[in-house]
Amino acid sequence: MGYIYPGRPIANLVFKALTISTQSHALSFFSEFKLAHYMKIAPRSMFVAQVTGTTISSIVSVAASWWLLSAVENICVLEKLPKGSPWTCPGMTVTYDNSVIWGVVGPMRIYYPDGVYSKLLYFFLIGGIAPLLIWALSKYFPEKKWIKSINIPNILGGASVLLIARAVNYWSWITVGVLFTVIIYNKYKDWWTKYNYVLANGLDLGVAFQSLLTSATLQINGDMITR
Template sequence: MVALAMFACEGFDKQLQLPWWGLLMACGIALFFTLPIGIIQATTNTQPGLNVITELVIGEALANVAFKTYGYISMSQALYFLVGTLVASSTYFATAWWLLSSIKDICDPLLLPEGSPWTCPGDDVFYNASIIWGVIGPLRMFTKYGIYKEMNWFFLLGFLAPIPGWFLSRKYPNIKWLRLINMPIIIGATSSMPPTKAVNYWAWGAVGIFFNFYIYRKFKAWWARHTYVLSAALDAGVAFLGIVLFFTLQSKNVIGPEWWGLDMDHCPLASCPTAPGIVKKGCPVF
């Protein structure tokens, strides 16, 4: 895979703008962080991403996208195993190619019809972050030349954050809940906020509290045997239902019911563009 990546970077150097040493650095970052992040994921079922770290390291136009992909996605795929990655990535590529060639103005919320589901929020965040870190660059944001230089202190705060919980759990061993304080989960839980909305966190929290507090206490044997299976079943059910709804309704331009929670912000002006010169139907013109 490294050889194929090297071929891609050197063979398409004008498009990717990532030199061979940048690829090796990205792979080294992925290799270095696979074990510690794997430990966090194994114990918490949460995988902190390396996207911000890789963006901060390279911060250089199009090379930012390639460097972030090889440094962040390589680590993520290593933890999700190779065979599943090959199947999933091939299916994802074929699906993405089909959608991009069959849906007009996909991923462009300014040109799509009102209420269209094809706004690509996750890909939009990935792309916008690459532009911000690549075009503007970390030098103009997080150094003495930028306005966000104080945010670098959060690297130190993140490093020190687990220490108080560890110290208190050792000092008061009889207080069992102190051992359950996990700062990677508490801090990292907000990493999905763009593009996730508040309603998603409410749903996740309600399901998590019900199964990991009530069911865990009342039916511990059932919880130990079926909770992770149920979690996978819920994820798979949403994916399969999405496929069924697309082929039976959306692909035939049949508008489905207005489900509660789809209008998550309940603010009609939230989707209005803020950049000057861009006009969207239903939005005020300043």
Template structure:
């Protein structure tokens, strides 16, 4: 908890030890998806929630909100949110046809699908990622993630006159890919582009504007996405009004990729 909390405080990137915990749980409880999810809940999920809890305290401290009031609200709000989410989930399951299936692209439940796949893949980690399996090469990504920061640090020390080497931070670049499943891959490039514009170009050439509006603009974009999603659901999806068809919404699941539901060989299984 302390190392990950320090990383979050320094880099502003929420990072939890998901992969090591998943591997450990799959070794301790092989072939037991219920046990795997239980251990994941008490470790990975709790760690993530604790970090968010501390982040909320930090924001409240900056806003001069008394700690006791903040603590009470952080206890009451999750209870209310949990009840509302449960009621909403029951309502959607009973009223949305083919929810969480590929037959209903508007309600694919990507996070649930990703968690389902992770559950069955990593609860038998040795078989899924063992030598000779199709997923075995993915393990080299762990080695690559270990080596890349060392290489960038060595180059920065070796060539101190090259200023841009100091801005290469592979852990921050790679940790952002944690949300690619279930988030579409296009969001990763969008994140990189927006970050490059705001935290390099505007920070360097319009620092006064960046200092005054950057964080406000970031919060406005986050709130805008939430409000836009709510409006789209109430006004369009709830009235069976479909989104216009164009090249960016093609494919079997309307994400612009015709092979989105294909297997690892590139074939779309129809039955």
């Protein structure tokens, strides 16, 4: 969209909302269907649960946003907020930065033809050739069964979801990954088969519930709410 409408940040935001967000939600739906398959949940029941949850979360998110905008004085305005206020809206800052980078500056000045990062576009070619290379190696060395297990989309896609944070977050991610996908998988495969995905979703739900509980009990108080 930055190439089609250069210098138009709003058009870029709308395009992102209608394409990238929709794609990410669709991929999440598919991953949940895979989990339901392992747990022997009927696809129709899973789809109903997904649609119901999405509908409820959308309504709650919009309602909570409107309530906060009307209840918290100077929300998202860093210059007028008191020191230490949690209502700085970091997500809004990221969205604004994206609209400036891809809508105002534009990919022409970042990548091709005038950008200093134009060589990064070669990775599109690398991403297309790498799976073919793995396939060719598996045919040339049929006795090496492990070559077929190399999945380039998973390797590159997994790197895209790494935390944008400090080194301690990476070590936590690596520790949990090695523990459950190497040690427990090899030594306690029956437990891993039965409970690994359930535990993963339980941890995600725990983080979401704890965030909601923390916001409701610690971050919202009389000093922050004006009416």
